[in-house]
Amino acid sequence: MATNIGIMDSAYFVGRNEILTWINDRLHLSLSRVEEAASGAVQCQMLDVTFPGVVPMHKVNFDAKNEYDMIQNYKVLQDVFNKLKITKPLEINRLVRGRPLDNLEFLQWLKRFCDSINGGIMNESYNPVERRSKGGKERSVKGSNKMPNNNHHPPPNPRQLKPAKSAQVQVLSKELADLKISFDLLERERDFYFSKLRDVELLCQTPQVEDLPIVVAVKKILYATDANESALEDAQEYLDQSLGVEAEDEGNGEQEEEEEEEEKTQS
Structure with missing residues (x-):
């Protein structure tokens, strides 16, 4: 699954x-x-x-x-x-x-x-x-929303409600327009960052570099599945270990070269 x-x-x-x-x-x-x-x-x-x-x-x-x-x-x-x-x-x-x-x-x-x-x-x-x-609880019975009228108040005059309703509609329309603008901005921002992440992913899949420690560390962050935890720590640990091993190998190689030079000098 x-x-x-x-x-x-x-x-x-x-x-x-x-x-x-x-x-x-x-x-x-x-x-x-x-x-x-x-x-x-x-x-x-x-x-x-x-x-x-x-x-x-x-x-x-x-x-x-x-x-x-x-x-x-x-x-x-x-x-x-x-x-x-x-x-x-x-x-x-x-x-x-x-x-x-x-x-x-x-x-x-x-x-x-x-x-x-x-x-x-x-x-x-x-x-x-x-x-x-x-x-499910899909309550759509006809008349179920009717409320009993126990007070017998006369209905309000529609002319008195028009100015209030008009002002309310204007306020709600403005809020709706603002929400739509915010939503469009969020959607564009989301698409922008997704496209950037996709470019990084494609770059990391380049055969010449996909096995490099830094690229592997980046892919660990890209492909992390746990939404509650950051993958940065694991990626950093992997990178430190990889670079530490490489540094040790380089150090051993330099030491071997020095020993060979010393033997040549003595002979």
Whole structure:
């Protein structure tokens, strides 16, 4: 199982549109942004598709809007990870905030993992809507959101609400525009650094230099799979050991040359 996928794996070059198409096709949803999957319910059902019967869908809340309900979904997901012996760390505190980049990277990993199990082939016998309605907490009963009116207050005058609503719409529109700008900047920054890392990887794969100690040390950092620990220490240790051995070999060679020169002089 591809539970640990390095940052340079092709999985992390899959675009958000492809990720959204993958989710919507398999789960019969209509997500338009990756952060709409921040509740963890989509991830649970994707594993339900891949491993039928492993996910307790009756515990998955597709209506989760607040952080508490989202965390409960991720607890279900963590239990499934434990059952399947998946070692991928779940950074719940970052995912529930709905940050696009964090959620995109996790969904990229999830797609890569699920494809490694089923080869990217859809389970035609799986009914995602039925599984959500019968198994999960998908509460969409008509009229369930109606609240009793015990106070019998007269409805507000629509003309009085228009100025307030207009101001609120303007504020929300500005916030949305700012968020879109921030998202575009983050995406461009991410693509920039990925391209740099890819250039470094290709350079390290050059046959003439790929076995040099410094190149091997760099590849140790590039291909590290543990997201919680830095690989710099291991790479530095390897480099120090390699250079120490080389320095010792050079020293021995110089000593042998000096001894040979001394023997020639005496003879």
